[in-house]
Amino acid sequence: MDPYRRSFIRSGAVAMVSAGLIRFASAATPPLLSESDPVAQALGYKANATDVNKAKFPQYVAGETCSSCSLYMGAAGAPYGPCPIYGGKAVSAAGWCSSYARKP
Secondary structure (H helix, E strand, O other): OOHHHHHHHHHHHHHHHHHHHHHHHHHHOOOEOOOOOHHHHHOOOEOOHHHOOOOOOOOOOOOOOHHHEOOOOOOOOOOEEEOHHHOOOEEEOOOEOOOOOEOO
């Protein structure tokens, strides 16, 4: 086999593996949800639960946070984690929104 062909094939394989790793790494860290996101605004999302507008969202109870919500998919102790309500975007573990549902 031609040494240039081997080099080309090897380079291509390395490029494909690298692209796969980059894709995997980006999938592991979803984008962070912004409070200005239209869905976040509609559901009253706040990155810090203590900032919730209690007059607008009277169902909020002090101590409720995304990390104690059954929809939160972040690892225990992680500062952020994905939430299916927001298309898998990462929400603050200390945050809150009106879709809050206490973990059983």
